[in-house]
Structures are given as structure tokens and as C-alpha cells.
Amino acid sequence: MTAALEARTVRPQLARDTWNVLLRELKPMVRDPFSLIFSLLQPLVFLGLFGPLLVAQSGQDLATTLAWFVPGVLVMIVLFGTGATGSNLQYEMMTGSHERTLVAPLSRPALLIGRALKEVAPIVVQALVIVGIAMIFGFRAHPLGLLAGLGLLAVFGIGLGALSYSLALATKEHEWLFWGVQQSLIFPLLILSGVLLPLDGGPGWMRAVASFNPVSHVVEAQRALLGGSFGSSEVLWGWLAALLVALVGLAVGVRAIRKSS
Amino acid sequence: MPSDTVISTQSLTKRFTVKKTEVTAVTDLSIDVRRGELVAFLGPNGAGKSTSLRMLTTLIPPTSGGASVAGYDIERDPSGVRSRIGYVGQGSSGSFSQRVRDELLSQGAFYGMGRRERTQRTDELISSLELESFASRTVQQLSGGQKRRLDIALGLVHAPAVLFLDEPSTGLDPQSRANLWEHIVALRARYGTTVFLTTHYLEEADRYAERVMVMDSGRVIADDTAATLKANLAGDAITLTLDEATHLARASSAVERLAGAGAERRDDRTLAFTAPQGSALLPRLLRELDHEGIRVTTATAVPPTLDDVFLALTGRTLRDADKTEPDSPETSNDETRTLEGSTR
Known part of the structure; x- marks a missing residue:
């Protein structure tokens, strides 16, 4: 058997390598699915503690408030979970595991794309858990809209994941820099997206900035989709925003991984 | 490159700014480096060992010069090199999760292995x-020694021609180190893999490597078997x-005559000197002294030890060199460890 292994030359292949990287990245999740539930703590806190406040503030009933808030919480999963995924790569860069993959005959872009694609799995699982819990409290989503909404989140998540990995590749072993940049981007993006509070009553400059925030468009599209409206302009803008984030994220990420050593 | 040469470098040079x-x-x-050799790169921190390895494993490009590894050029065909080498870096190769x-x-x-093949x-x-x-x-969840064994297994999955x-x-603690070496030696005997490693553990290079390349300030300053290096x-x-202080002067001149080396006085009855093949010379010297009525x-x-070799080559010991060498940029995280295991 060892003899049969001798003198084999393996050439990088983008599709095959991406698939293998993706499978490897999925393994810890499959082995330990509980870790996914654990990272849902934050969105659940928002849902459980912020939700009642929103009900009191808006004067609307719980179901109406949830219809507005749950899509935002789903986007929040992507922002907080996927946005932080680069820290895993950073840790692997510091411990040596990333270096090992750089010496393997793998396509460099595959190392990033495979990782970014993996983000779809936790996003979908976590979103379904949140929707399930919200349904207990009266939340209702259009089934096809939910499916499309998950697709939208997935595309957005691939882009955000790729950006998070790019940040890890750029900040190298400086964990503080990674978290510093990550946190100072994520929170403004979150607040300026209308996930937590509607921006309608906010100052003009805030609404102006929000209109350029891709997260706002993804959130609004998510609300429309889960409400069963497929053809609205919000949905179109949301898809455009998500695709733009995905394209930019992958382009930046592939550039960063090519330079990694 | 002759057919049994697996690593060949020509004026490989790396500069950083x-x-x-x-x-x-x-x-x-x-x-x-010939097929099947076990070569150790020995030198103090910042000597350029890791940088050399990183060039040979295609992690960083050379500034000038070239090299071929396992039949492929490191710059023209890095993926060819990658598919035929195993690399165990200083860190842990396995991902924490x-x-x-x-x-x-x-x-x-x-490495392109099918399901059955990789399972096997x-x-x-x-x-x-x-x-x-x-x-x-x-x-x-693994201990340091367990991680290292996994790293080596990861480096060997595809039966590479060269393991770096x-x-x-x-x-690692002494027991884990000994255990790791047992594995390296056994695996090499089993698969015939060429092993190229860096170390600053003198006794490891001495004991396990068939060939020692002493590196200092970016240059290989000696390249031979440990035994030859030490002997020469x-x-x-x-x-x-x-037995008597009065014999010291006569004994000293006998040493000079036989060993061709000046003897140093340690105290009024003790002489010390260093000589190539000194152990072989000792019986003859004792007979000569006895003949002159001098009792030892x-x-x-x-x-x-290889530290003496390093001292002879550079005028300083490896331990001292480790303290004074500035870290080269590429090695700041990997060559800043303390020198341990010096046999003297």
C-alpha cells in the first residue's frame, strides 16, 4: 500500500479542493452540534429581553413585533457568528494548522472559499432554531419566504465570513487588532441597519448612512421575504446587497489567502 | 540532479527588510541531500534554519538562488514540491477543534487519496x-507529546519523499522527546523517507542524524557526520x-611531544589538554609517563560534543550564540526558544 502511494503528484484543483476544505470545516460542527446551540445564546437574549421592550415601545401585539424583529435577529446571527469566524482561522494561524494547509497541494483560493461556504451550515441551523423558538411565541413565517430568506442569509454570510477570514489573514497573530476592528465595524453596522430599532425616527444623516449599509437592505429584504412578499423592491435590494458583500468578500479573501505564508 | 538526490539547492539566499x-x-x-538520509540542521536561534526550511517547503520564496525538492523546482513548480513533501512546522499541525x-x-x-485509501x-x-x-x-485536548505525534502522522499521510x-x-518533556524520536527512527526504517530537520538540541543531532549541517549567521559552516565533525x-x-606536583613539567612536555598539543595546568598536580583521537592516544601516553617514572x-x-564543534568553528558555544544572535524576522516566533539539552 505504501508502495502504491509513492511518487504521486497532486495538482491543485479549485472545485475538488474547495469541497475537501468545506468537508473538513464541517466536521467539528457535525461532531459537536451542541456548540452551535451554545452560540445562539446571544440572539436568544436579544429575542427574550429586547423583544418585550419592543412590544411595550411600539404598542403593537407580540406577533406583529416578532414579525418585525425576528428577521433582524436572523441577520444578527450572521453578524455576530459569521462575523467572528475569522478568529478560528487566526487561532489556526497562530498554532500552526493553517501553515500545514499552505504546504499541502491545495488551491489557495479553495482554502478561503471552502471556509466561507461552510458558514452556510451554522447560519441555516441557527436560523431554523430561532424561527422555531419564535414560533412558540406566535411568530409566523411564509414557508417559501423562509426558504428564500435562508438563501439570502447564506449568500450574505458567505461574504461576511470571507471578510472575517480576510481580517484574520491581515491582522495575523494580533488578536486584539482582529477583535478591535471586528467590534468597531459590527456594532455600527448593526445599529445603522435598523435591526434593533427602526431608523424611521432617527436623524437624517443616520438614515442616509443606513441606506448605504448593506445590512439594512438584507434586513429589510428578510422582513419582506418572511412576510411572504417576494417581488418587492426591498427583496431586490437585499439580494443585490448580499451578492455584493459575497463578491467583495470572496475577492478580498482570495487576494489575502494568496499572500498568506 | 542525480537520481538519488532528493534535495538540491544552489546558492539559496533569503533577505528580509x-x-x-x-x-x-x-x-x-x-x-x-540523498534519498533516505536523516539530516539535521543544527545552529543557534536566528541562524537561518527555519528560513531555509520555509524556502524548501515553498512557504516563502527565495530572494535569489534556487532549489529542487523531490524532483520539482521550488519556484517553478511549488505544487509539485508540495505534493511530494511532508512538513511538520514548529506549531501544532492539527486544528484545535x-x-x-x-x-x-x-x-x-x-493529497488526493480516495476514501478507502485514506481510511486505510x-x-x-x-x-x-x-x-x-x-x-x-x-x-x-491532547498533551504536547500527543500533538507532536499527530503532527508527524499528518506529515506522513501521503507517504512523502521527504519529511521536513x-x-x-x-x-516536550524528556520522556516525550525520547518517545518521539523512537517514532521518527522507526518510521524512517519502515518507509525509507528522507528526513530533514532543524534542531538546537545538540544531543539529538548527535545521536539520531546521519549527517549534521552546522548553520551559523545564515551559512552552513560544516556538513558531515557528527562523528567526523567531532573527530576532525x-x-x-x-x-x-x-601523584606528585614535581612531575608536572615533565608530564607536560610528554603530552606536547605525543599529542602535539599544549597542556593546561588545572592545579599543581593536574594537566588538561584536547587532542583529536585523544582516547586512543591515552594508553600510549600513560605507558610513556610510566616509563619516565611519572605515576598518574x-x-x-x-x-x-557538537557544542565543541561549534566552538571550534565559531569561537563561541551554541549556548552563548543563542543568547547573542538577533532573531531574523521570519523566525521571531519560532527561533526564540531557549537552548536546552546541551550535553556540557
Whole structure:
């Protein structure tokens, strides 16, 4: 058997390598699915503690408030979970595991794309858990809209994941820099997206900035989709925003991984 | 490149720019390594060992010069090199969240092995590196020695022509180090893999490597078997204690005559000197002294270590060199460890 292994030359292949990287990245999740539930703590806190406040503030009933808030919480999963995924790569860069993959005959872009694609799995699982819990409290989503909404989140998540990995590749072993940049981007993006509070009553400059925030468009599209409206302009803008984030994220990420050593 | 040469470098050079100052980490490295050799790169921190290894494993490009590894040019065909080498860096090759077995299977897939083949190979390596008891644990749960054994297994999954090991035993306790070496030696005997490693553990290079390349300030300053290096460059350290102080001067001239080396007075009855093949010389010297009526009460001959070789070559010991060498930029995280295990 060892003899049969001798003198084999393996050439990088983008599709095959991406698939293998993706499978490897999925393994810890499959082995330990509980870790996914654990990272849902934050969105659940928002849902459980912020939700009642929103009900009191808006004067609307719980179901109406949830219809507005749950899509935002789903986007929040992507922002907080996927946005932080680069820290895993950073840790692997510091411990040596990333270096090992750089010496393997793998396509460099595959190392990033495979990782970014993996983000779809936790996003979908976590979103379904949140929707399930919200349904207990009266939340209702259009089934096809939910499916499309998950697709939208997935595309957005691939882009955000790729950006998070790019940040890890750029900040190298400086964990503080990674978290510093990550946190100072994520929170403004979150607040300026209308996930937590509607921006309608906010100052003009805030609404102006929000209109350029891709997260706002993804959130609004998510609300429309889960409400069963497929053809609205919000949905179109949301898809455009998500695709733009995905394209930019992958382009930046592939550039960063090519330079990694 | 002759057919049995697996590593061949020509004037391989690497320069870095650190804070606008150019630092040459490796200068004109020209070496050939034959199939099946176990070669150790020995040198102090910042000598350029890791940088050389990183060039040979395609992690960083050389500034000038070239090299071919396992039949492929490191610059023209890095993926060819990658598919034929195994690399165990200074860190842990396994990802913290992955299970041991999963990492080996993934590694097999990375090297284009089919499902059956990689399962078979994983089982084989789990058995030969004795990973059974923790094969379903995650890497973060392993001890340092266990991680290192996994790293080596990962480096061997695809039966590489050359296995590069960067400081394989640094940070391990003596027992784990001995255990790791047993595995390296056994695996090499089994698969005939060429092993190229860096170390600053003198006694490891001495004991296990068939060929030692001493590196200092970016250059290879000696390249031979440890035994030859020691015999040619350092000699045995001989100490003689006489019964009477009055015999010291005569004994000293006998030493000079026979050993061709000046003897140093340790105290009024003790002489010390260093001579190539000193141990072989000692019986003759004792007979000669006896013949002259000089009685020797104790005689010791201490064989040289590679540290003595380094001292002879550079005028300083490896331990001292480690303290004074500035770290080259590429090695700041990997060559800043303390020198341990000096045999003197």
C-alpha cells in the first residue's frame, strides 16, 4: 500500500479542493452540534429581553413585533457568528494548522472559499432554531419566504465570513487588532441597519448612512421575504446587497489567502 | 540532479527588510541531500534554519538562488514540491477543534487519496504512531507529546519523499522527546523517507542524524557526520592527575611531544589538554609517563560534543550564540526558544 502511494503528484484543483476544505470545516460542527446551540445564546437574549421592550415601545401585539424583529435577529446571527469566524482561522494561524494547509497541494483560493461556504451550515441551523423558538411565541413565517430568506442569509454570510477570514489573514497573530476592528465595524453596522430599532425616527444623516449599509437592505429584504412578499423592491435590494458583500468578500479573501505564508 | 538526490539547492539566499534595514537570513545555501538520509540542521536561534526550511517547503520564496525538492523546482513548480513533501512546522499541525482521526482523513483527501485509501492509511498511522487512545479526541485536548505525534502522522499521510521537521521536539518533556524520536527512527526504517530537520538540541543531532549541517549567521559552516565533525574539529578532552606536583613539567612536555598539543595546568598536580583521537592516544601516553617514572593517579577522556564543534568553528558555544544572535524576522516566533539539552 505504501508502495502504491509513492511518487504521486497532486495538482491543485479549485472545485475538488474547495469541497475537501468545506468537508473538513464541517466536521467539528457535525461532531459537536451542541456548540452551535451554545452560540445562539446571544440572539436568544436579544429575542427574550429586547423583544418585550419592543412590544411595550411600539404598542403593537407580540406577533406583529416578532414579525418585525425576528428577521433582524436572523441577520444578527450572521453578524455576530459569521462575523467572528475569522478568529478560528487566526487561532489556526497562530498554532500552526493553517501553515500545514499552505504546504499541502491545495488551491489557495479553495482554502478561503471552502471556509466561507461552510458558514452556510451554522447560519441555516441557527436560523431554523430561532424561527422555531419564535414560533412558540406566535411568530409566523411564509414557508417559501423562509426558504428564500435562508438563501439570502447564506449568500450574505458567505461574504461576511470571507471578510472575517480576510481580517484574520491581515491582522495575523494580533488578536486584539482582529477583535478591535471586528467590534468597531459590527456594532455600527448593526445599529445603522435598523435591526434593533427602526431608523424611521432617527436623524437624517443616520438614515442616509443606513441606506448605504448593506445590512439594512438584507434586513429589510428578510422582513419582506418572511412576510411572504417576494417581488418587492426591498427583496431586490437585499439580494443585490448580499451578492455584493459575497463578491467583495470572496475577492478580498482570495487576494489575502494568496499572500498568506 | 542525480537520481538519488532528493534535495538540491544552489546558492539559496533569503533577505528580509526589517524596519528599512536589510537582513540576510540565509546566504548561498548549496547542499545536496540523498534519498533516505536523516539530516539535521543544527545552529543557534536566528541562524537561518527555519528560513531555509520555509524556502524548501515553498512557504516563502527565495530572494535569489534556487532549489529542487523531490524532483520539482521550488519556484517553478511549488505544487509539485508540495505534493511530494511532508512538513511538520514548529506549531501544532492539527486544528484545535478537529478530532485526531478526522484531521488525518482530511489530510488524506487534501493529497488526493480516495476514501478507502485514506481510511486505510489513517488506521495504519494511528497504529504506528500509537494514537489509538486519543484518536477521537479533539486536538485541543491532547498533551504536547500527543500533538507532536499527530503532527508527524499528518506529515506522513501521503507517504512523502521527504519529511521536513522544524524543531520537532522543542517544548516536550524528556520522556516525550525520547518517545518521539523512537517514532521518527522507526518510521524512517519502515518507509525509507528522507528526513530533514532543524534542531538546537545538540544531543539529538548527535545521536539520531546521519549527517549534521552546522548553520551559523545564515551559512552552513560544516556538513558531515557528527562523528567526523567531532573527530576532525574538536578532539577528546583529556585530564591527567599526577601523584606528585614535581612531575608536572615533565608530564607536560610528554603530552606536547605525543599529542602535539599544549597542556593546561588545572592545579599543581593536574594537566588538561584536547587532542583529536585523544582516547586512543591515552594508553600510549600513560605507558610513556610510566616509563619516565611519572605515576598518574586518575586519567579521564571526555569525547567531544557538537557544542565543541561549534566552538571550534565559531569561537563561541551554541549556548552563548543563542543568547547573542538577533532573531531574523521570519523566525521571531519560532527561533526564540531557549537552548536546552546541551550535553556540557
